[in-house]
Amino acid sequence: MLKEFREFAMKGNVVDLAVGVIIGAAFGAIVTSLVGDVIMPIIGAITGGLDFSNYFTPLSKAVTANNLADAKKQGAVLAWGSFLTLTLNFLIIAFVLFVVIRAMNKLKRKDEAVPAPKLTRQEELLTEIRDLLKKG
Template sequence: MLKEFREFAMKGNVVDLAVGVIIGAAFGAIVTSLVGDVIMPIIGAITGGLDFSNYFTSLSKSVTATNLADAKKQGAVLAWGNFLTLTLNFLIIAFVLFVVIRAINKLKRKDEAAPTPKLTKQEELLTEIRDLLKKS
């Protein structure tokens, strides 16, 4: 059973998946930092320091707090500002990933579009002879 598990774990797909997950986590941290440390402060500066994450609507009359953390301790609240912030973060992250994947696809297309070298008459004849020999 141990040998079978080792063979399964060392298959190319499992190792590739593990590497992909690790790189994905690292890339996720980079994108999260980009959104939280670069893009959101710019949006905050444009909107005058507006922070949506503390916007909420009280669902009970006993809530008198002015910030979300204290309001949640006092009773039921609808944290629509936090939802709006997370939705905005998602849209920014999705756009950044779109731009990165688009750039990668452009690079792939350039590599695929590289022209094959033009063969001389002699090289064409040798290629045909090689192909005929392979068939027989």
């Protein structure tokens, strides 16, 4: 059983998946930093420092706090500002990923656009013979 597990774990797909997860986590951290440290401060400067994260609607009359953290301690609140902030962050991250993947696809298309070398008539015949031998 241990031998089978080792064979399974060392298959190309499992290793590729592990590498993809690790790179994805690192890329996620980069994109999160880009959004939090570069894009959101620019949006904040444009909107005059507007921050939705502390906007909430109290669901209890006992809530009298002015910020979300204290309001949650006092009772039930509808933290719609926090939800709106996370939604905006998601949209920005999704757009950045779209731009990156689009650029990668363009590079991939350029690589695929390289034509195959022109075969001589003799090479074409040999290729056909090879293909026929594989079938038969």
